[in-house]
Amino acid sequence: MRIGELAGRADVSTRALRYYEEQGLLESGRTVSGQRVYPESAVDRVRLIQELFTAGLSSRLIVTLLPAIDARRIDPELLQRLVGERAAIEAKLVGLQAAARRLDLLIDLATHPDTTSCPASLEQGAAQPV
Amino acid sequence: MRIGELAGRADVSTRALRYYEEQGLLESGRTVSGQRVYPESAVDRVRLIQELFTAGLSSRLIVTLLPAIDARRIDPELLQRLVGERAAIEAKLVGLQAAARRLDLLIDLATHPDTTSCPASLEQGAAQPV
DNA sequence: CTAAAACTTGACGTTGACGTCAAGGGCAAG
DNA sequence: CTTGCCCTTGACGTCAACGTCAAGTTTTAG
Numbered sequence: 404m405r406i407g408e409l410a411g412r413a414d415v416s417t418r419a420l421r422y423y424e425e426q427g428l429l430e431s432g433r434t435v436s437g438q439r440v441y442p443e444s445a446v447d448r449v450r451l452i453q454e455l456f457t458a459g460l461s462s463r464l465i466v467t468l469l470p471a472i473d474a475r476r477i478d479p480e481l482l483q484r485l486v487g488e489r490a491a492i493e494a495k496l497v498g499l500q501a502a503a504r505r506l507d508l509l510i511d512l513a514t515h516p517d518t519t520s521c522p523a524s525l526e527q528g529a530a531q532p533v
Numbered sequence: 534m535r536i537g538e539l540a541g542r543a544d545v546s547t548r549a550l551r552y553y554e555e556q557g558l559l560e561s562g563r564t565v566s567g568q569r570v571y572p573e574s575a576v577d578r579v580r581l582i583q584e585l586f587t588a589g590l591s592s593r594l595i596v597t598l599l600p601a602i603d604a605r606r607i608d609p610e611l612l613q614r615l616v617g618e619r620a621a622i623e624a625k626l627v628g629l630q631a632a633a634r635r636l637d638l639l640i641d642l643a644t645h646p647d648t649t650s651c652p653a654s655l656e657q658g659a660a661q662p663v
Numbered sequence: 664c665t666a667a668a669a670c671t672t673g674a675c676g677t678t679g680a681c682g683t684c685a686a687g688g689g690c691a692a693g
Numbered sequence: 694c695t696t697g698c699c700c701t702t703g704a705c706g707t708c709a710a711c712g713t714c715a716a717g718t719t720t721t722a723g
Contacts, residue, residue, distance in 0.1 A: 405720095406668060417670085422711060440669055458632035459625065462709075472635070477643035485643070489636045492629060495587075499626055502588025503710055505581075506619045509598070513607035513615070537699060547700090552681060566689055568700055637673075 406431075406439045413449035426462045428452050428469060455499065459495060464488050536561075536569045543579035550579065556592045558582050558599060588622055 410417045417468060421431040431439040455465050467484060471477050540547045553559040560571040585595050589592060601607045
């Protein structure tokens with residue numbers, strides 16, 4: 404298929420697809436006249452890339468990750484990076500979860516009229532709420 | 534305290550603090566000579582702001598949120614936005630966790646020599662791994 | 664054959680949360 | 694007094710993941 408169809412089926416812009424190629428995330432064949440041609444598998448590939456992007460991974464990480472996923476073979480150096488990135492993701496998770504709790508408290512505060520809800524815990528220094 | 538100390542204690546740059554002020558997220562008193570002065574409570578305030586930023590909230594949203602937090606009163610419109618943001622965070626969390634699992638599988642694959650580990654589940658269409 | 668739709672590369676624009684000078688003012692220590 | 698660190702206000706730079714023309718080529722529909 405050509406770039407327009409892939410874009411439609413993977414629900415991204417053609418610009419995004421060219422960007423992915425530029426970053427080494429996505430390959431494409433070419434017709435004689437130079438137009439990009441993709442196999443069916445590209446749809447899932449692009450969806451995978453999107454998934455990793457929305458997870459907040461950088462294209463730099465993804466570009467190292469994809470070959471590892473494909474080859475299922477990881478040299479020690481890459482392993483080091485993966486471990487490092489895993490830690491970074493964990494940190495992000497922790498931060499996001501804290502933020503999520505904070506938002507939940509706010510939402511509670513707003514939905515519950517104003518029952519003597521959660522005493523403090525919206526401001527800082529509330530100690531772990533459970 | 535002055536800006537340098539606040540920056541140190543809240544673990545952000547002085548530039549960030551000035552940016553927060555610019556965005557209306559953080560107030561400061563001034564000495565006669567014009568230097569910013571903050572109360573102790575500013576430390577927690579800045580940490581809260583940071584937390585909301587890591588949650589992916591924009592400064593525009595935060596600037597409307599902070600007074601609501603202070604007043605412990607949130608109008609329905611703001612509530613709607615919060616619920617939306619909460620959902621966005623949840624989606625991000627799910628995405629990040631999926632990415633984390635992928636990384637874990639890769640790391641496993643690399644550390645374990647190559648036991649017939651987890652069959653597929655690295656590529657697409659692996660169905661929920663639990 | 665022709666016009667529209669889809670494609671190409673190239674290059675500049677956007678947004679948010681700051682980083683990073685630049686040029687100067689203020690203040691405790693020696 | 695002057696050295697040195699902290700502070701001030703600009704104002705331009707950055708980075709990522711594209712968006713958005715522009716100008717030209719190719720493919721498709723009629």
